[in-house]
Structures are given as structure tokens and as C-alpha cells.
Amino acid sequence: MSEYLSKAAAFAQNAAKLSKKVSEGIVENAREFGLEATSSGHYFDTSEEKMRDIKRQLDSRHDREKMDGLKRLIAMISKGRDVSEFFPDVVKNVASQNLEIRKLVYIYLLRYAEQEPDLALLSINTFQRDLADQNQLIRAMALRVMSGIRNHVISPIVLLAIKKCVTDLSAYVRKTAAHAIPKYALVDIITTLLNDKSSFTIGSVIMAFNEVCPDRFDLIHPQYRKLCKMLIDADEWGQIAIIGLLLRYSSQNFGKKKSEAFYSDDENSEKSDDTFDDSFILDPDHELLLHSALPLLQSRNSAVVLAVAKLYYHLAPLEEAYKLGKPLVRLLHSHRENQYVVLANIATMAIQRPSLFEPHLQQFFVRSTDPAFIRNLKLEIMILIATENNITGLLRELQEYVKSPNKEFAAAAIQAIGHCAIGMPEMAESCLNGLMRLLWSKNDAVVAESVVVIKRLLQLRPQDNADMIIQLAKALDQITVPMARASIFWLVGQYSQNLEKVAPDVLRKAVKTFTTEADVTKLQIINLGAKLISLHPTDNTLNLLFQYMLDLARYDLNYDIRDRARFFRGLILIDIKKENVDEKAPSEESPSAGRDRFTIGSIALVLNHSIPGYEPLPDWTTEKPDGSLRDNLDETWGHNRSIKGFGSDTIGNYAPSPTFDKSFSKKRNDNYYDDLNRFYESEEISEDEENTGKIYLYVHFIN
Structure with a gap:
């Protein structure tokens, strides 16, 4: 019995020791990640005692203590706390041998280098040494901090650093150099970076181009076809920048009119219109841009889809532009803020090209959960795309809206019926009969709005309205x-x-x-x-x-x-x-009237008001473009490109995009575009089919 008790005591003692070690390990790991178990508000406590504790940690000789102090500072910065008082203590750790500490120091310096340029100069030598560091993150962050120090004394040094990083083997470092260019307006470096063959870098280069020299299309001529090919592989925000640039470029070099003088020798052609017709022959480079951007309509980023929609709306002939309908409708299954922006752009496009969205009328039916600003735009779009084929179903839907307990919504639905009657006179009789029945509604708002709409409709038929006016007079009581x-x-x-x-x-x-x-x-x-x-x-x-x-x-x-x-x-x-x-007789004007004077996808279009920074599309050229300007001797860029990553200088190699030439549309993968056209021509598509289609389209494009 005594032996059994001694073994039990020994077991209990060992268990206690093990529990203590586990607890110590947990506390140690918590401290390593900058956390403490003593207080849940440890990071955000701004008392003087805690500030002194952070200062002590930054001055410590132990890397773990320094990391803990730096993480607490970064946490305070993320919450909007001003911790610039620690700048001298942080700068002292800029040359630390610990990689994690240096990263945290750089993050802090990126925030406060511009506020404390004189103190930041103390570490300029360290930044210069870091430009030759083996880790691409260190090289890139060193350049970011240097370019963020607004001090004319070090401008020559920063310029040399940018020029050095432009030729860096890492695409990430070259991307960082592109972001630094707008601060110094270095056109010659932009020219060099435009020759970069990495799709990871090109988006930032184009952003710098748009900021520094947006009208230097002479620099884009030899790069045009490369940019079209790289579009599918660029990052999402780079795709938006590239599409915006190529749209402006196209307006100056391809033209929008359907006059065949652009692409034929008939200089005396008098055809002129704002839209394309079936006989319009596209320039091969024009067609290259449209085909290169087409797969991006399946992007998960709604801004990319809207950018491609802008491109197709302004550049594509009608037989190609119809492909915008389904991708834009897909974006309506998103947050209501995104819905509003997309609907505002759809309403603007529907004014000029209602046929793009006629097959998707049901997608604009109002839901009970739609807020007022979404609801009104949907009603407006339904009116714009109403045709003889769908007007009967549309009127039935509007009659259901009239029954809504929401008085404003019911009134808006009645106004929509009036718009349909005015836009389609052959349906005026049916609309009037329906509105006359609403005069006996128990809802005063419905009756009032019905009378107002009937008044406008009767003005369209002054010779045949006596009976209806008599009925209105009887309803006065x-x-x-x-x-x-x-x-x-x-x-x-x-x-x-x-x-x-x-x-x-x-x-x-x-x-x-x-x-x-x-x-x-x-x-x-x-x-x-x-x-x-x-x-x-x-x-x-x-x-x-x-x-x-x-x-x-x-x-x-x-x-x-x-x-x-x-x-x-x-x-x-x-x-x-x-x-x-x-x-x-009354002429009904769409609430979106006037939006079409702004570029598709712009904030000015959503607000229907010109804002600072808005730049309209350049006027379309009336001269025949010279396609030889876009000839580039180096057409093999796609066979040796690689994308640089964060963990190491090279993540992996990507398969080259298909090459294009003057007979692009014929030599392109016909099976891919046949499948893509079938995808757009199908009337309904489930969510699983849509996701499968995205993967299928992307794989076929890059292969």
C-alpha cells in the first residue's frame, strides 16, 4: 500500500512539473507574438507607465523584447494613435540583424519618415546598404522608406536608388521602384520599365505612367501589343490601369466612327454615326485589345468587370458589346453599394444601347429587401429596356409593385407605368385603363399619383379623352x-x-x-x-x-x-x-439623363456631377491610324517571363500567353472563343456553372 502511495505521489509531482512547463511555454509564446495574459488591453493601454514600458522594450538587448515593443507600436498605429515620440528609439534598431525586427522598423518608418525627415536621415546609410540585401522584401522596403523621405538633400541618392532598383532581378523590387517614380516624375525610367517583361510589375508601371505622363502615347506605340497580351496575367488593379490607358490610346489611334475611311482607302466616305454596324471592319490591333480583355469579364473583382465594360461600351461593335449584359448582371449579386454603382452604369448604357440588357429584364425586378436607391434605379432600367416583346410582363410586374404598402414605392411604380405608356404609345390605352382602376384604391398616395400620371398621358391624346376626364371628375368626391x-x-x-x-x-x-x-x-x-x-x-x-x-x-x-x-x-x-x-405633350426624361456625358465606370457618372480629378475620354480621332507604329521587334517576351514573389525572388514560371499577329482573330484558339461565345449566348447559368466557366476560360486562355 505504501509503495502504491509513493508511486501516486511521484506521478502527481511529475504532472505538476509538466503543467508548469506547459504554462511557461504558453506565456513565452504569447510574449513572442507580442501578447500578454495579464491584460486584454495590453496593446492599447496608453498610460504613461505603459509608454515607459514600450521605451524600455525598444532599448532592450533582447530581440524578443524589441519585437514586443515594436508590435505594440504598430498596433497603436493601426488604431490611429500617434506614436511619433518613439521615432528616435525605433531608428536605433534599423540596422538590427534580426529580419523580423527590421521589417517592423520599416513599417514604422513608412508611417513617420515624412513627418520626421531629419531623424530619418540618420539611417540613410543603412537604407543604402539594404538596397543590396539578399532578401527582396528588405530591398523593396528600403526603397519605399527612402522615397518617402521628402528632403531635397537626399534626392540625388533616392534617384540613384530608383535607377538601381529598376534593373533589379526581383519583380517585386521593380514594382516598388515604379511606385516611387511619381514622386520624382522620372519619364526616362518609365520608358525603361515599359520594356519590363514581368506581368507582376507592369500594372504599377502603367499607374506611374498615368500619373507622370498620361499623354505620351509615343511611348505606348511599341508596347501596345505586349500590354494587350499581359493584361490577363496582371494583378487586378493593374488590369484596371492598363484598360484605362488602352481605352484612351484607342480613342486617339483607332477611332470610333463607322466611317470606312479609317480602315480603307476611301477617304471620301460620308458615313458617320456614334455606333458600329455589322459592316464595320476592325483594325487587327483594335480587335486584339477586345479579345484580350474579354476573359476579364469573368473576374472576381467587380472593378475589373466594370473597366472591361467601359472598354467594350466605347470601343466594341454591337455584335460584340452584347457580351456585357451577363457579367454586369452577375455583379448585382453583391453588396448594395456595389449594386448601386453597377446599376448607375447600366442605366447610362441602357440609354444608348438598351438591347444589351433586354434579355436580362427579370434580373432587374425589385426585391422586397432592396433599399430605395437600388429600387429606383431598377425601375428606371426596366423602363429603358422595355420593348414590344417584354412590355406585357413588365406591366404585370409594375402592377404588383403598386400594391406595395410602401407609398413611395407604389407611387414610383405608377410613374413607371406612365413612362412605359409615353415611350410606347401603342400601350397607352392599356396603361390608362389600369391607372383608371387605381382611382378607387384606398391608398390616397396611389390615387394621387395615378391622377398625375393620367393627366400626362391624356395630353398625348387630346382628341379622345372626354370619357376618361368625366370618370376623373366623378372621382373628385x-x-x-x-x-x-x-x-x-x-x-x-x-x-x-x-x-x-x-x-x-x-x-x-x-x-x-x-x-x-x-x-x-x-x-x-x-x-x-x-x-x-x-x-x-x-x-x-x-x-x-x-x-x-x-x-x-x-x-x-x-x-x-x-x-x-x-x-x-x-x-x-x-x-x-x-x-x-x-x-x-409631355416628354419624359430618364433620371439618368446627363450621366452619359461621363465615362463609364467613373465616380462622376455615379454622382451625375463633375468632380475634381475627373478626366473625360479624349475626342475620337478622325485620321487613319498608322499600324506600323505598334510594331515591336521583341515579340518573344512571353516565352521567358516569370513572376517574382514575396518569400523568395522567384515563385515560379507561368506559361506564356498566346501570341497575336495581324490575323489575330483567325489564328487565335478557335475552340476557346467558340466556348466563350456559347457561354455568353446562353440565357441562364447557375452559380456552379458560372464558377466552373471562370476556371475553364482562364485555363484555356493561358494555355
Whole structure:
């Protein structure tokens, strides 16, 4: 028994020792990652004691203590805390042999080097040594910090550093050099970097080009075809920059008109239009750009898809532009902010090219969860893409929206019905009948909006509206909304020559309730009386009724009503003349009207207002382009390119993109484009098919 107890005690003692070691290990690992178990707010405690503790850690001789202090500083920076007071203590560690410490020091310096340029100069020698470091991250970060120190004293040194990094073996370092160029406007270095064969670097080079010399298209001529080929392999934001550049380039070198003088010898052709037709023959380089950008419509980045849509909308003929519909609709299954931007661009494109989105009408049907700003844009788009083939289904959908308990939404749906009737006169009768049934709705807002829309529609058919106006007049007892009542009185007065028996009775009933009506209604009642007196100046009853109404208006609280009554009294007493008012039929304008003056995909288009920094597309050229300018002697760039990574200087080699020549569209992988065209031509596609299609398209493109 005693032996058993001794073994149990020994076991318990060993277990306690093991538990203690495990606890110590956990605490040690927590400290190594900059965490402490004593307080969950250790990183963000800004008391003086903690500040002194960080300073002590930065001055420590142990790397683990320094790393802990630096991580706490970086955490404070991420929360917006100003920790520039530690700059001298951090700079002392810039030459540390520990790679992790140097990375943290560089991150800190990137934040505060511009604020403390004099202190940053103390470590300039270290930065220069780091430009020759074996690790590409150290070389790149050293250049970033040097270019971030705004001090004219070291400008020559920074320029030499940039020129050195431009020829670095690492694409990541060359990319960093491209980001440093705009700070010094180095056009000659941009020229050198444009010859870079790495798709990892080219996006940053184009961004620097757009910033420094956006109009130097002479530098782009020999690189044009290479940029088209590299487009598929560039990073997402680089793709956006490249597409924007090539769009501006194309407007100056290909032209947009369908005049065959661009690509033929017929210089006297008089054809001119803003869109392409089926007989338009594209320049091979123009076609190269469109085919190179096509796979990017399947990008997971909505900004890339929108950039390609901008390219196709402005450059592609109609038989190619139809491919924009499905990718843009796919973006609607995203956050509502993204939806709004995409819908605003779709609405702008639908004004000029509604056929692009007609097959996708159902995708714009309003959902119960859609916010108001999404809902209104969807209604606008549905109106723009309405055709004889889909108008019946669209009207059924709008009639369902009218039943919504949301008064604003119901009113917007009624307005949409009116827009459809005005845009398609053959459907006006059907729309009017539906709106007339809404006059007996229990929703005052629906009744009021229906009257206003009916008023606009009846102006389109002045010779055949008496019956409907009579029905409206009968509904006056149930209609209480001032604007609706005012619209009915206006209609009765405007077409009173066709309502000889009804109009005087409407005036009689209106005078009885004149003092209780709203101001906008009173004005229309006075107008109605003046029009009837003009038509029947000898009718004694009408004269007495009109005089009585003017007496009531004479003492009204609203000065506009008093002035209107005084004006008609003087006019009628002096000389009664027949009033013949010819008003133009209403012309409905889309809420997105005016957006088309901005470039697709721009913030100015979304806001429908010009903003600082917005640059419109250059005017399209009217001269025949010289394709020889884009001839590049080095067409083998794609066979030896590699992408540089972060862990080491070379991650791996990518297969070259297919080469292009003047007969691009014929020599291209026909199977790939046949499959791609079938993908766009299909009407429905599931989410699994869409994801599979993205992988399939990308694999076929790079192979």
C-alpha cells in the first residue's frame, strides 16, 4: 500500500512539473507574438507607465523584447494613435540583424519618415546598404522608406536608388521602384520599365505612367501589343490601369466612327454615326485589345468587370458589346453599394444601347429587401429596356409593385407605368385603363399619383379623352390629395370645349369647397373658371359663379391666389377674349439623363456631377491610324517571363500567353472563343456553372 502511495505521489509531482512547463511555454509564446495574459488591453493601454514600458522594450538587448515593443507600436498605429515620440528609439534598431525586427522598423518608418525627415536621415546609410540585401522584401522596403523621405538633400541618392532598383532581378523590387517614380516624375525610367517583361510589375508601371505622363502615347506605340497580351496575367488593379490607358490610346489611334475611311482607302466616305454596324471592319490591333480583355469579364473583382465594360461600351461593335449584359448582371449579386454603382452604369448604357440588357429584364425586378436607391434605379432600367416583346410582363410586374404598402414605392411604380405608356404609345390605352382602376384604391398616395400620371398621358391624346376626364371628375368626391384634385381641375379646364355639360358643373362643385381647398387646388379652380368664361362669355350663370369665386379669392391668405384673382378680374372686365392655350405633350426624361456625358465606370457618372480629378475620354480621332507604329521587334517576351514573389525572388514560371499577329482573330484558339461565345449566348447559368466557366476560360486562355 505504501509503495502504491509513493508511486501516486511521484506521478502527481511529475504532472505538476509538466503543467508548469506547459504554462511557461504558453506565456513565452504569447510574449513572442507580442501578447500578454495579464491584460486584454495590453496593446492599447496608453498610460504613461505603459509608454515607459514600450521605451524600455525598444532599448532592450533582447530581440524578443524589441519585437514586443515594436508590435505594440504598430498596433497603436493601426488604431490611429500617434506614436511619433518613439521615432528616435525605433531608428536605433534599423540596422538590427534580426529580419523580423527590421521589417517592423520599416513599417514604422513608412508611417513617420515624412513627418520626421531629419531623424530619418540618420539611417540613410543603412537604407543604402539594404538596397543590396539578399532578401527582396528588405530591398523593396528600403526603397519605399527612402522615397518617402521628402528632403531635397537626399534626392540625388533616392534617384540613384530608383535607377538601381529598376534593373533589379526581383519583380517585386521593380514594382516598388515604379511606385516611387511619381514622386520624382522620372519619364526616362518609365520608358525603361515599359520594356519590363514581368506581368507582376507592369500594372504599377502603367499607374506611374498615368500619373507622370498620361499623354505620351509615343511611348505606348511599341508596347501596345505586349500590354494587350499581359493584361490577363496582371494583378487586378493593374488590369484596371492598363484598360484605362488602352481605352484612351484607342480613342486617339483607332477611332470610333463607322466611317470606312479609317480602315480603307476611301477617304471620301460620308458615313458617320456614334455606333458600329455589322459592316464595320476592325483594325487587327483594335480587335486584339477586345479579345484580350474579354476573359476579364469573368473576374472576381467587380472593378475589373466594370473597366472591361467601359472598354467594350466605347470601343466594341454591337455584335460584340452584347457580351456585357451577363457579367454586369452577375455583379448585382453583391453588396448594395456595389449594386448601386453597377446599376448607375447600366442605366447610362441602357440609354444608348438598351438591347444589351433586354434579355436580362427579370434580373432587374425589385426585391422586397432592396433599399430605395437600388429600387429606383431598377425601375428606371426596366423602363429603358422595355420593348414590344417584354412590355406585357413588365406591366404585370409594375402592377404588383403598386400594391406595395410602401407609398413611395407604389407611387414610383405608377410613374413607371406612365413612362412605359409615353415611350410606347401603342400601350397607352392599356396603361390608362389600369391607372383608371387605381382611382378607387384606398391608398390616397396611389390615387394621387395615378391622377398625375393620367393627366400626362391624356395630353398625348387630346382628341379622345372626354370619357376618361368625366370618370376623373366623378372621382373628385373620393379624392382628397391636393395635387390630384388640382390635376383633375386642370384637365377639365384644358379640354372644357369637349365637356360642355360637365365642366360648368365641376366648377359649381369646386366653388362650394373653394375656401377649404389647398393653395395649389385653388389656383387651378380659378384657371378653370377663367377658361369657361372665355368659352362662354355671355352665359350669365357662369359669370355670376365666376364673380363669386373671385370675391372669395380676393380675401384669401395666400398672395398668389389674390394676385391671380385680381389679374383675371381686370382682364375679364376690360375685354373677355377666348383663351386658347396650346400646351406641348409631355416628354419624359430618364433620371439618368446627363450621366452619359461621363465615362463609364467613373465616380462622376455615379454622382451625375463633375468632380475634381475627373478626366473625360479624349475626342475620337478622325485620321487613319498608322499600324506600323505598334510594331515591336521583341515579340518573344512571353516565352521567358516569370513572376517574382514575396518569400523568395522567384515563385515560379507561368506559361506564356498566346501570341497575336495581324490575323489575330483567325489564328487565335478557335475552340476557346467558340466556348466563350456559347457561354455568353446562353440565357441562364447557375452559380456552379458560372464558377466552373471562370476556371475553364482562364485555363484555356493561358494555355
